[in-house]
Amino acid sequence: MGVYETWIVPRLLDLAMRNRLLDHYRQRTIETAQGLVLEVGVGSGVNLPLYGPAVTRVVGLDPSPALLRLPSRRTADVVVPVSLTRASAEHLPFADAGFDTVVMTWTLCSIASPLAALIELRRVLKPGARLVFVEHGLSPEIKTARWQHRLTPYWKRISGGCHLDRKMDELIRSAGFEIDAMETGYMKGPKPWTFMYRGSAQ
Numbered sequence: 001m002g003v004y005e006t007w008i009v010p011r012l013l014d015l016a017m018r019n020r021l022l023d024h025y026r027q028r029t030i031e032t033a034q035g036l037v038l039e040v041g042v043g044s045g046v047n048l049p050l051y052g053p054a055v056t057r058v059v060g061l062d063p064s065p066a067l068l069r070l071p072s073r074r075t076a077d078v079v080v081p082v083s084l085t086r087a088s089a090e091h092l093p094f095a096d097a098g099f100d101t102v103v104m105t106w107t108l109c110s111i112a113s114p115l116a117a118l119i120e121l122r123r124v125l126k127p128g129a130r131l132v133f134v135e136h137g138l139s140p141e142i143k144t145a146r147w148q149h150r151l152t153p154y155w156k157r158i159s160g161g162c163h164l165d166r167k168m169d170e171l172i173r174s175a176g177f178e179i180d181a182m183e184t185g186y187m188k189g190p191k192p193w194t195f196m197y198r199g200s201a202q
Helices: 003-017 019-030 114-124 142-158 169-173
Strands: 036-041 055-062 082-088 099-105 125-136 179-186 196-202
Touching: 003 114, 019 099, 019 125, 036 114, 055 114, 055 142, 055 196, 082 179, 099 114, 114 169
Parallel strands: 036 055, 036 099, 055 082, 099 125
Antiparallel strands: 125 196, 179 196
16 A cells, blocks of 8 residues: 555545534434444544443444554543454454444445445344444435446545445345335535435344
8 A cells, every 4th residue: 555545545534534514424323322332444533432321332443554543532532442453344353243233434435345344244243233324325316326436436546445336225235134224315515425324224
């Protein structure tokens, strides 16, 4: 990996994730977590201060060592124990059926093999446990979707592998999850980047 991917992209991602327009989605997702939580793509730790007393511990996972150095700045505001692990979501270093909740916030767009990662997440969740998520992805509007398909090959090169055109609900169902709640719609901003999927699955 070059200087751009190693040092610049992590800081750009941290800046993007601190966008206040995301706060509503982030809060509504995190507040449903409970028990032992695996947060996939913990990144710079923006979510960590939002976990409440229903959570016993958060295991934060990210493949980027540069991003994993950043959460320590936010641990002073965290009320639950946190441990950080460098690994990819496609190859989780955890035993089967160990977690009560998996949290993903704007993560699935940049995982190289999203279906493999989701199958791994099913493996480490306890029976009946939940995946809670908020992701951006493919719009149902044909014109916007066409732009997403056109832009993605260029966008992913400068944004840490982010795909604008993944249909998140189909990916989640393809891995064997049953979505029990989901809201979709645009947030404020350019349409190719702002179609959101927020929900939960078992």
